[in-house]
Amino acid sequence: MNNIQTIYVQVRHSSFWYGVYGFCSKSRNDEITLYSDQDQNNFLGYFELTTAIALTNLLKYDIDIIGDDKEYCNEINRFINGEEDIYYSYTYPRDLEDVSSQVTHSAPTNIDGYKPIYIDMWSKLSQSWDLDEIKKSVRILAKDFLGLHTENIEFIEIPTFEETKVSYEQDYKPYVNEN
Template sequence: MKTVFVHVRHWLFWYGVYGFCDKSCSDEITLYTDEKKINFLGYFDLLTQPCLINLLNNELDKIEDKEFCSEIEEFINGNLDVGYSYIYPKDEEDISHQVTHSVPMNNNGHKPTYIYVWSKLSKVWDTSSIEKIVKIIANDFFLLNIEKVQFLEIPTYEETKVSYQRDYEPYIQK
């Protein structure tokens, strides 16, 4: 049995899972082959279609980010349920931050430094939707047929509530 271990980088995901706020539609994850986080596979930024629509309508500059906006629009209007967008090295320093796994290279023969995963499979992220996308990512980038996805460092309800009340709730406009 092949297992991939997932670390979700931000508390906002867990706030939504435990019902303190709406579930998130954008999360960052890191994948490992072991529970101790020694054998790193890769990291990914997960965005659902509603998140992408929000980016287009409210956050991106359609002139400055023209190419990225165009990619998003093509995905939204296309037939794929999962798509990828890559950030490639912009300078010599970035070259040392290329991903190590299997990915498309750019015209300069460089691998990306960061990967966005776009999904129409769910409107928000929860544990089951992340399990589903991790299996797809594992197959697409690592040629792994994953049977089990295990989350690392799952905070308890109480830990999440304390974090939410301390770090998030005070900044919510009511």
Template sequence: MTNIQTIYVKVRHWLFWYGVYGLFSKSRNDEITLYSDENQANFLGYFEITTVASLVNLLKYDMDIIGDDKEYCDEIESFIHGDEDIHYSYIYPRGIEDVDDQVPHSAPLNIDGYKPVYIYMWSRLSQSWDLDEIRKSVKIIARDFLDLNADHIEFIDVPSYEETKLSYERDFKPYINE
């Protein structure tokens, strides 16, 4: 395993920052992008991290997102009721047009010899995401897929409280039932 000083993390969703700043409940599902440099020139990987609570909610309320993918639902149910702390779920190329989108790092191959185009990390280690919980998950992902042992995890493109509150008030709060 290679030692690396720092992995830089960019969190995609505003909901994460709403939770960090206490404007809304902490998120349970986020997309993260990892870089080896603060300038985001050296891409390491892209992952979705999801808690058990989010998976339960997905099965209970958001079946329209999953559709009729019984195998995927069974995989979620198996994780929810199993004893694994971490589980990875993969989306593989669905056709030749997706082959160029395979992840650039280490990942399991499917029966056609392709790496996934998308990786989900399902975690029982946290009930929701905050800065520390994402740091812990990134260290696990770095070990499992990048063969890296990171000393530090730093967040990049972190919005200020003022920016986050403005986004919350403008883009989110009007659409929630209180």
């Protein structure tokens, strides 16, 4: 296993920062991109992080998102009811156009020899995502898929409290009843 000084993490959704700054509850599902440099020139990987609570809520309240994908529902249920703390769900190329989107790092191949185009880490280690929980997950992902060992995880493009507050108010003000 290789050592790397620092992995830089970019969190995709504003909802993560809304939870970090206390404008709403902490998120339970986030997408992250990993880089080996702060300037984001050296892409390492892209992952989705999902807690078991989010998966339970998906099955319970958002079944219309999954549709009739019984195998995916069964996969979620096996994880939720199983003993594993971490599970990886893979989305493989659906057609030839998807083949060019395969991950570039280490990942299991499917029956056709293709790597996934998307990897979702399901976790029972965290109830929700905050900075420390994301760092813990990045260390696991770096080891499992990148063959890297690192202690230093840094976030990039961190919005300030004020920027986050303005964004939150813009995103949610239309949905708040003013009496």
